[in-house]
Amino acid sequence: MYGDVDIPAEIQRALSGFLDRQEERLTAIGPELAEQVQAARDATSGGKRLRPSFCYWGFRAAGGDPEQPILTAAASLEMLHVSALVHDDVMDSSDVRRGAPSAHRRFEALQRERAAKSGHGADPVGFGVGAAILLGDLCLIWADELLHTSGFDAAALARAEQYFDAVRVEVTAGQYLDLLAQASGESDMDLALRVLRYKSATYTIERPLHVGAALGGGSAELISSLSGYGLPLGEAFQLRDDLLGVFGDPAVTGKPAGDDLREGKRTVLIAYAVDHASEIQLTEFNRLFGRPDLDDDEIQLLREILQDSRAVQACEELITDRTEDALDALDRAPLADDQARKALTDLAVAATSRVV
Amino acid sequence: MYGDVDIPAEIQRALSGFLDRQEERLTAIGPELAEQVQAARDATSGGKRLRPSFCYWGFRAAGGDPEQPILTAAASLEMLHVSALVHDDVMDSSDVRRGAPSAHRRFEALQRERAAKSGHGADPVGFGVGAAILLGDLCLIWADELLHTSGFDAAALARAEQYFDAVRVEVTAGQYLDLLAQASGESDMDLALRVLRYKSATYTIERPLHVGAALGGGSAELISSLSGYGLPLGEAFQLRDDLLGVFGDPAVTGKPAGDDLREGKRTVLIAYAVDHASEIQLTEFNRLFGRPDLDDDEIQLLREILQDSRAVQACEELITDRTEDALDALDRAPLADDQARKALTDLAVAATSRVV
Structure with a gap:
C-alpha cells in the first residue's frame, strides 16, 4: 500500500469484475471458453x-480527481503486462511463472488430461502453445477494452490513447530486440541496453505514469518531467530484476535459482561480464552460459565470474546512479500533489531495492 | 471494385501510409525493427x-458521408485479419500463406541466413515462431490504432468501439474452439458449426458491417437488419472456403491442393461426412484424414468419400440456402443508400461463388 489507497486490492477488484463480464460474454459463445477466462484470472492474480x-500516481501527480475511475483504467496496464508475460513464456519456453506452471504448460496439462479421459486427441504441446497465444491475444484486446470502458470521458481517453499506443508498440518492439539478442548467440552491450529500455523501462514506469497523467489532464511539462523520473527508474528496476534472475531467492522470484543463466538471457549484466572477463573466465563462461542442464555448482561458478568480472558491482552502481537521477528529477517535477511525490519516492525504493 | 470506389486500392493506400508512419517510429527504437514492418507490409498486401x-458498405448503408475517413477506419479490419492469420499459421504450423512463406517461416529463413553469415546463433525455428507471435501482436495493436486515429470524431468512435471489441474477442474465441476441435481427434457437428460462426462468419461479414454502420450513425434497427444479412452470408462464405480448402485450385487458393485434408481441419464439411459415411468409407477416412504425407491418390480418395457421403452436396445446399436468406434479409433492410444495396448484393455473390 502506498499513500491513502490500497492499489493492489483495487486493481484485483477491477480485474475480477471485468473478467466476470468477459466470462458471461465468452461462455455464451461456448462453455469451453471458461478455460480461457480461468487462465486469465490466474495469470492476473498476484504480482x-x-x-x-x-x-495511479501519475494521475494524482497531474491533479486528477481520485473519484474518477483511475484504478479501472490503471488495471489495463496490468492486463497488458500479463499479455506480454504469457507470450514471452511461450517464446522462451519457460515452464514456470510466479511459482505456478506458465500458461502454455497449463493448457498442455489440460489437453493431456482430456485426451487421457476420452482415449483420443493429439499433440498436447502444440495445443498448449496455441491456447497460450490466444490467451495473450485476449489479454491484449482486453487491456484496450479495460481502458476505453473505464468510465473516463472521451476527451480524457483521447489524451491517454497516444501513450497507450506507444507503450503497446514499445514493449512488442523491445521483445523483438530481446529475441534477436537471444538468437544472435553473442553479447552486445548496445543491444542489451535497448532491450532494457524498451522491453522493460518505458513500459514498467515511464508510460504508465504518462497514461495516468494524461487521464488526469497533466501538462506537457509535467509529462516530460515524469520521463525524467520514470526512464532512469525503469532502467534501475530492470537492472535489479536482472540481478535477481541470477542471484535471487526462488521463494521471492517465483522462478528456479539461476534460471536466467540456464535460459541464456543476454542482459546488460551479462554483456558487461563478457566485455570485462579475463580470457580464462570467458572460456568458462561461454562453455556454461545458456545450458539448460546447469547444476548448482555450475550456477555457482557462473555467479562467481559475474562477481569477479565486476559486472555485479557495475550493475549495482548503475542502479544507484539511475535511482538518484530519478529522485532528483522527481524533486524538480511540477507535481500537483504532495502525496504523489511521497508515493513516487517510496515506489522508487520499492522497485529497485534488493528484496523486491 | 464495387460501386463507385476502388476499395482494394484505397485500403492498400491506407495500410501503406500507416505502416510508413509505424516504420519511422519503430526504427527509432532499433533499425532491426524494419524487419517486422516489412513482414507486416507483405502480410497486408493482396487479399x-x-x-x-x-x-465500407455498412457505413454507406447507414447513410455515412463518403467524405469521412471510412476507408482508413475500414483498414483496421484488414489489419485485425492479418493478425489472426499470422497467429493461426503459427498454431497450425502452416508453411504457406497466399502462395508465399507464412510469417514464422519467413522469420525462420531470415534467422538461418543471419546465423550462416555470422557463424553463430541458434534455433531458427524458435526464432521464427517468436517473431511471428510478435508480428501478430503488432498487427492486433495497430488494428486498434488505425481505427481510433482514423479521423472520425470521438462520438462516432465510441459508437463503433463496442462492435470492434466484439469482433476481436469473437474471432479469438472462435480460434480457441477451432483449436479444441483439432485437438479432440474427432468430428463434432455442433462444435464445427460454432467454429464456422465465430472464427469466420461474424468476423468476416456481420461485424465489419456493424463497425461501418456504427461509424455512419446507423440505427439499432439497421444494425440488427445487417445481422440478418451478414450472419448467414458469413456462414455461406466459410462453407465455400472449406470446400475450396479441399477441392480448390492451388493457383486460386494460394495453398497446396487438399491442404486442409493433410492438416486434418475439422470443418462442417468433414463433420457431415463423418456423420453420414458408410462404415467402410469411415474406416478409410479415419486412416487417411490429417496425415501430413498424403499423396495425390489418397487426396483423391478422401475427396471421393466427401462426394459419395453427400457431404459436398449438403454444403452446397447450405451455401445456397444461407445466401438466399442473406439476400432476402437485405431486401427487407432499411438501407439509406441504393448503391449500398447493389454493392452488398454483388458482394454476396462474390463471397460465396465457386471461383472466388
Missing part, C-alpha cells in the same frame, strides 16, 4: 501491481 | 479486402 501503481 | 469492403 506487485507496479504498473497500475505508477499509472 | 480480397472483403472485411474492409463490408465495413
Whole structure:
C-alpha cells in the first residue's frame, strides 16, 4: 500500500469484475471458453501491481480527481503486462511463472488430461502453445477494452490513447530486440541496453505514469518531467530484476535459482561480464552460459565470474546512479500533489531495492 | 471494385501510409525493427479486402458521408485479419500463406541466413515462431490504432468501439474452439458449426458491417437488419472456403491442393461426412484424414468419400440456402443508400461463388 489507497486490492477488484463480464460474454459463445477466462484470472492474480501503481500516481501527480475511475483504467496496464508475460513464456519456453506452471504448460496439462479421459486427441504441446497465444491475444484486446470502458470521458481517453499506443508498440518492439539478442548467440552491450529500455523501462514506469497523467489532464511539462523520473527508474528496476534472475531467492522470484543463466538471457549484466572477463573466465563462461542442464555448482561458478568480472558491482552502481537521477528529477517535477511525490519516492525504493 | 470506389486500392493506400508512419517510429527504437514492418507490409498486401469492403458498405448503408475517413477506419479490419492469420499459421504450423512463406517461416529463413553469415546463433525455428507471435501482436495493436486515429470524431468512435471489441474477442474465441476441435481427434457437428460462426462468419461479414454502420450513425434497427444479412452470408462464405480448402485450385487458393485434408481441419464439411459415411468409407477416412504425407491418390480418395457421403452436396445446399436468406434479409433492410444495396448484393455473390 502506498499513500491513502490500497492499489493492489483495487486493481484485483477491477480485474475480477471485468473478467466476470468477459466470462458471461465468452461462455455464451461456448462453455469451453471458461478455460480461457480461468487462465486469465490466474495469470492476473498476484504480482506487485507496479504498473497500475505508477499509472495511479501519475494521475494524482497531474491533479486528477481520485473519484474518477483511475484504478479501472490503471488495471489495463496490468492486463497488458500479463499479455506480454504469457507470450514471452511461450517464446522462451519457460515452464514456470510466479511459482505456478506458465500458461502454455497449463493448457498442455489440460489437453493431456482430456485426451487421457476420452482415449483420443493429439499433440498436447502444440495445443498448449496455441491456447497460450490466444490467451495473450485476449489479454491484449482486453487491456484496450479495460481502458476505453473505464468510465473516463472521451476527451480524457483521447489524451491517454497516444501513450497507450506507444507503450503497446514499445514493449512488442523491445521483445523483438530481446529475441534477436537471444538468437544472435553473442553479447552486445548496445543491444542489451535497448532491450532494457524498451522491453522493460518505458513500459514498467515511464508510460504508465504518462497514461495516468494524461487521464488526469497533466501538462506537457509535467509529462516530460515524469520521463525524467520514470526512464532512469525503469532502467534501475530492470537492472535489479536482472540481478535477481541470477542471484535471487526462488521463494521471492517465483522462478528456479539461476534460471536466467540456464535460459541464456543476454542482459546488460551479462554483456558487461563478457566485455570485462579475463580470457580464462570467458572460456568458462561461454562453455556454461545458456545450458539448460546447469547444476548448482555450475550456477555457482557462473555467479562467481559475474562477481569477479565486476559486472555485479557495475550493475549495482548503475542502479544507484539511475535511482538518484530519478529522485532528483522527481524533486524538480511540477507535481500537483504532495502525496504523489511521497508515493513516487517510496515506489522508487520499492522497485529497485534488493528484496523486491 | 464495387460501386463507385476502388476499395482494394484505397485500403492498400491506407495500410501503406500507416505502416510508413509505424516504420519511422519503430526504427527509432532499433533499425532491426524494419524487419517486422516489412513482414507486416507483405502480410497486408493482396487479399480480397472483403472485411474492409463490408465495413465500407455498412457505413454507406447507414447513410455515412463518403467524405469521412471510412476507408482508413475500414483498414483496421484488414489489419485485425492479418493478425489472426499470422497467429493461426503459427498454431497450425502452416508453411504457406497466399502462395508465399507464412510469417514464422519467413522469420525462420531470415534467422538461418543471419546465423550462416555470422557463424553463430541458434534455433531458427524458435526464432521464427517468436517473431511471428510478435508480428501478430503488432498487427492486433495497430488494428486498434488505425481505427481510433482514423479521423472520425470521438462520438462516432465510441459508437463503433463496442462492435470492434466484439469482433476481436469473437474471432479469438472462435480460434480457441477451432483449436479444441483439432485437438479432440474427432468430428463434432455442433462444435464445427460454432467454429464456422465465430472464427469466420461474424468476423468476416456481420461485424465489419456493424463497425461501418456504427461509424455512419446507423440505427439499432439497421444494425440488427445487417445481422440478418451478414450472419448467414458469413456462414455461406466459410462453407465455400472449406470446400475450396479441399477441392480448390492451388493457383486460386494460394495453398497446396487438399491442404486442409493433410492438416486434418475439422470443418462442417468433414463433420457431415463423418456423420453420414458408410462404415467402410469411415474406416478409410479415419486412416487417411490429417496425415501430413498424403499423396495425390489418397487426396483423391478422401475427396471421393466427401462426394459419395453427400457431404459436398449438403454444403452446397447450405451455401445456397444461407445466401438466399442473406439476400432476402437485405431486401427487407432499411438501407439509406441504393448503391449500398447493389454493392452488398454483388458482394454476396462474390463471397460465396465457386471461383472466388
